[in-house]
Amino acid sequence: MSDSLLEIDRLSVDYETARGDLKALRDITFDVKKGEIVGIVGESGCGKSTLISSILRLTAPNTRFREGEVRFKGQDLLTLPERKMRDLRGADISIVFQDPMQTHNPVLSVGRQMVDIQHRSSASRADKRRRAAQMLGAVGIPDPEARLDQFPHEFSGGMRQRIAIAMALISEPSLLIADEPTTALDATLEVQVIERLRELQQEYNCAILFISHHLGVIAELCDRVVVMYAGAVVESGEVREIFHNPKHPYTRRLIDCDPGHIKERARVLPTIPGEVPDLANLPQGCIFQDRCDQAMPRCAGDVPPLTTLKVGHQAACWLNQMEDPV
Amino acid sequence: MSKPRSELHLILTGVARDPLGLMGLIIVGTIVFCALFASWITPHDPIGMNIQDRLQGPSLTYLLGTDQLGRDTFSRVIAGGQVALKVALPAVFGAMTIGLTLGMIAGYGPKWLDNLLMLFFDTIRSFPTVMFALAVVALVGPSLQTVVLVVMATSIPTYGRVARTQTLTLRNSEFILAERSMGASMARILGVHMLPNIVGVLAVLAAMDIPTVIALEAGLSFLGLGVKPPTPSWGALLKDGYSLIRQTPWLVVGGGLPIILATLGFTFLGESLRDVVDPKLRKQR
Numbered sequence: 001m002s003d004s005l006l007e008i009d010r011l012s013v014d015y016e017t018a019r020g021d022l023k024a025l026r027d028i029t030f031d032v033k034k035g036e037i038v039g040i041v042g043e044s045g046c047g048k049s050t051l052i053s054s055i056l057r058l059t060a061p062n063t064r065f066r067e068g069e070v071r072f073k074g075q076d077l078l079t080l081p082e083r084k085m086r087d088l089r090g091a092d093i094s095i096v097f098q099d100p101m102q103t104h105n106p107v108l109s110v111g112r113q114m115v116d117i118q119h120r121s122s123a124s125r126a127d128k129r130r131r132a133a134q135m136l137g138a139v140g141i142p143d144p145e146a147r148l149d150q151f152p153h154e155f156s157g158g159m160r161q162r163i164a165i166a167m168a169l170i171s172e173p174s175l176l177i178a179d180e181p182t183t184a185l186d187a188t189l190e191v192q193v194i195e196r197l198r199e200l201q202q203e204y205n206c207a208i209l210f211i212s213h214h215l216g217v218i219a220e221l222c223d224r225v226v227v228m229y230a231g232a233v234v235e236s237g238e239v240r241e242i243f244h245n246p247k248h249p250y251t252r253r254l255i256d257c258d259p260g261h262i263k264e265r266a267r268v269l270p271t272i273p274g275e276v277p278d279l280a281n282l283p284q285g286c287i288f289q290d291r292c293d294q295a296m297p298r299c300a301g302d303v304p305p306l307t308t309l310k311v312g313h314q315a316a317c318w319l320n321q322m323e324d325p326v
Numbered sequence: 327m328s329k330p331r332s333e334l335h336l337i338l339t340g341v342a343r344d345p346l347g348l349m350g351l352i353i354v355g356t357i358v359f360c361a362l363f364a365s366w367i368t369p370h371d372p373i374g375m376n377i378q379d380r381l382q383g384p385s386l387t388y389l390l391g392t393d394q395l396g397r398d399t400f401s402r403v404i405a406g407g408q409v410a411l412k413v414a415l416p417a418v419f420g421a422m423t424i425g426l427t428l429g430m431i432a433g434y435g436p437k438w439l440d441n442l443l444m445l446f447f448d449t450i451r452s453f454p455t456v457m458f459a460l461a462v463v464a465l466v467g468p469s470l471q472t473v474v475l476v477v478m479a480t481s482i483p484t485y486g487r488v489a490r491t492q493t494l495t496l497r498n499s500e501f502i503l504a505e506r507s508m509g510a511s512m513a514r515i516l517g518v519h520m521l522p523n524i525v526g527v528l529a530v531l532a533a534m535d536i537p538t539v540i541a542l543e544a545g546l547s548f549l550g551l552g553v554k555p556p557t558p559s560w561g562a563l564l565k566d567g568y569s570l571i572r573q574t575p576w577l578v579v580g581g582g583l584p585i586i587l588a589t590l591g592f593t594f595l596g597e598s599l600r601d602v603v604d605p606k607l608r609k610q611r
Contacts, residue, residue, distance in 0.1 A: 056507050090508030102500035107522045116518055117508055167508070 004071075005175055005207050006032040006055070011068035013047075013054055021064075022279045024050045026232045028068070029306065032175065037201060037208040039222035039239070041215060041254065045276055047231040048211045052179055054078075055209075056095065057085050072175070091120060094168035098180040100160035104152035110136075110163060111148030117167050135166040138203075139196055158189035162196060169200055176201075177209045182217060194221055215258045219243055224312075227251050230276050230287045233306055237313035247315035249292045286318070294319060340602035347598025353591025357584070361408040370398035372405035372558045384576060391576035393566055399580040402558035407584060409559045412470060414539040417477040418532050424478075425485025426528055430516055432486065433493025440490070447483035455480045456545065463551040470553050473546060477539050484535070485528055492524045526603030533596030537589035544585055560585050 008028050015022040025047045032038045040048055053059045055070055057077060070077045072093065077085065097103045105113055114132035115125065123131070129148065136144035139162040152160060161181060168176055178197065182190040198221060201208055212218055218225050219239055226236040227250065235248040246252045253272045274291035277283055283290070286299040298318050306316040341347035360367055375395045384391050391399050432443040459476045466472050496502055497520075505515050540560070546552035547561025548568075555562065560581045567577025 058503065058506055086509045086511065088509070089506070090510070095504070095507045097500060097504055099500060103504045105501050105505075105519050105523070107526065108519070116514075119510070119514065164504075 003033050004031040005034045005036075005073065006209070007069075007071040008051075008055075009069045009071060011051075011054065011070060012066040013050055013059075014064045014066050015050075015060070016062045016064060017280065020280045023282060024231050024279060025054070027306075028228075028231075028233055030226045030233060030236055032207050032209055034174065035201075035205045035207055036224065037198075037210060037222045039210045039212060039218035039225040040228060041213060041218055041225060042228035043213060043276070045230075046228045048228060049179070050231075051228075052095070052177055052209075052211065055177065056089060056093065057082075058089075087120075090117065090168075090173075091171050092173050093175045093177065094171065094173040095177040095179060096161070096164050096168050096181045099184045100157050100164055101184070103164050104160060106152055109149050109151055110155070114148070114163075114167055114170065117170060120171070131170065132166075135170050136163065138169075138200065139163070139166040140192075141166075158185055158192060161185060161189075161193055165193070165197065165200070169204060169206070172204055173206055175207050175209065177211070179211050180213070181210075182212070182214070190217065197221065215243075215255060227254070231279060232287060233314075233316065234288065235315040235317075236306075237315075241313050245313075247309055247313065247320050248288075248317045249294050249319070250288050251315075253291075286316075337599070337602050341595065341598045344598045344601070346594045347602075350591050350594030350596075350598060353587055354595050357407055357588055357591065358411065360404050361411045364404050364408045368398075368401035368404050370401045372401040373397065373556045391574055391580075393563075393577055394570055394573075397558075399563070399576055402563055403560070403580045403584055405558040406560045406563060406581070407588075409470070409553055409557060410540045410543060410584075410588065413473050413477065413543045414536045417474045417539050418481065418535050420474075420478045421481035421535075422485050422528055422532050425482045425487075426489045426524065428482070429486040429489025430493050430520065430524070433490040434497055434512070434516060434520075443486070444490075447486050450479060451483045453480070455542065459542070459546055460549075460551060463546065468546075468551050468554060470557075473543055473552055477542055481535060481539070485531065488527060488531060489524050492527060493520060496520050496523055529603065530596050530600040533592055533599055536592045540588050541585060544581075 008030050011025055011028040012023070013025040015024050028047075028051065030038070040051070042048055050059075050063075054063075054065070055072075055077065057080075065078050068078075072088070077088075080088075104110070108116075111129060111132055114135070115128045118128045118131065121128065133144040133148055136147065141147055141159060141162060147155075152163075155163065161184075165181070181197075182193050185193060194217060197208065197210075200206075208221075210218065210222055222239050224237065225239050225242050227234050227242070227248065229250050235242060235246065235251045242251060243255065246255060250272075257270050257272060259269060272291055277287055277290065285301050286292070286295070286304055289295045289299040292299070296318060304316045304318045304321070306314050307321065308314050309320055338351075341351055375397055376392070377395065393399060393402070428443055428447075432440045458480060459473075462476050463472055502515060502519065505519055510519070543552055543559065544561030544564065547559045548565045550565070552561055553559045563577055563581030564585075565581075567575075567579075567581055571578055
């Protein structure tokens with residue numbers, strides 16, 4: 001068996017809509033190894049959320065898995081019976097959602113929710129409670145024993161997100177999916193949560209699939225990064241490599257747009273002009289051609305395949321396949 | 327740190343801290359106490375006649391006077407409370423339980439089931455309650471059970487609809503999605519996570535519904551369609567008093583006052599409960 005924990009293999013997902021099939025994900029391929037932190041970046045609507053819900057198989061009713069496999073520990077999740085799938089969720093795969101203000105049951109105390117989430121364990125109620133307090137302590141909530149009796153609204157946003165992380169890690173999963181866990185928080189809390197995640201990752205040695213549109217956070221936390229655009233992977237590789245030597249024009253523009261990278265004071269922050277193509281009516285050829293400043297005639301013809309440029313760096317752009325590089 | 331206090335304790339202290347809630351609690355408590363210990367409290371037999379002492383005013387022997395058959399009005403008021411609660415409590419709790427179950431099924435289940443249940447609710451609701459009650463009583467004959475069943479059937483849709491709406495809002499909320507992504511089964515989601523979010527709202531609705539039911543029972547008895555004559559009921563008292571109002575006003579007072587008090591008490595209690603069951607409004611100390 002390989003050391004891959006999660007392998008997404010040529011995954012294509014459609015949404016059936018009144019306007020026709022929306023090709024939300026096309027040919028997604030990447031993997032997450034044991035104990036590794038992989039980041040996924042991309043602007044809104046690039047299919048990040050569809051990807052997560054496909055992994056957990058909590059998709060909307062109009063979702064169709066057209067092709068490909070999602071293998072977790074070598075087992076295809078897309079064909080797993082619902083019963084088995086449910087046994088995985090919250091046990092071996094956990095998730096932390098974006099908005100900590102919405103992810104807790106408002107009428108149950110935090111302690112009750114944390115005890116309830118251990119419903120698979122046969123431990124006694126008191127043991128579960130002790131475990132819950134211990135996890136709260138691990139994510140840095142002071143006086144955890146007493147705070148178990150409080151309700152979600154009595155905690156701040158940053159604390160609630162840390163509680164959500166505690167709940168996700170309580171079963172010691174081998175994969176934690178973090179869906180923009182810091183987007184709803186302010187900058188100082190963001191750093192706190194990121195640090196905490198990294199510490200816990202080392203302690204529990206779980207892999208993290210970290211979704212974000214914030215490059216700085218990804219650079220800070222992740223080992224590898226997957227750049228997605230309009231439902232496809234355009235570039236993937238080691239964080240250092242991607243940030244220092246981006247090989248896809250989209251990645252390059254994305255890095256240029258990150259306020260952390262701008263050296264001079266600018267009146268207007270740089271943006272990538274143009275819009276994401278209509279996923280129900282995909283244009284022929286490369287999906288980024290309309291917004292790309294280096295588009296060539298070839299880009300309008302064929303879709304560039306994701307090719308390995310060197311070990312640990314893949315990109316889908318024709319520019320990298322010219323006889324003599326620019 | 328103190329031990330975690332029980333939910334009921336929190337709710338009761340919360341209600342008692344609110345002046346209106348306290349008043350509601352006292353009134354409701356008194357009514358329930360009188361109903362429970364009616365046979366010890368009543369100074370006379372509520373259905374025992376004494377023709378010599380008919381239509382008397384209030385005195386030390388007869389606190390609220392007597393009716394046309396010489397029965398003690400005060401004893402009849404106390405015993406009438408028993409009848410009122412015997413109708414109201416089972417009817418309201420029955421309707422709440424059934425409505426809650428059906429409403430949650432409608433809200434969480436498949437679309438066709440939702441449509442079917444809504445059709446059922448709307449059908450019941452399309453009958454005016456009193457007319458429906460009149461029709462059923464005319465068919466089956468007046469009795470305590472009939473009144474309970476009629477009231478229960480007509481209130482199910484109210485609870486069902488509220489439970490359904492709550493379930494619909496909750497099923498798309500992020501914390502339910504979070505529960506699902508943590509591998510919770512449908513039973514767990516409905517029972518552990520949705521139920522506590524819905525039951526508070528319904529409990530408030532029930533507390534406010536009890537006086538309506540008491541008034542409905544009184545109304546039916548007033549029309550002679552409620553409990554059968556020798557059994558004392560507030561509505562029957564009103565009915566007797568209504569025809570005898572020129573001879574003595576005490577029967578109307580005896581029948582009317584408890585209805586007003588019960589309505590006020592349960593409404594105050596309901597309103598206070600509404601504020602208390604919401605943990606966000608509950609004051610922590």
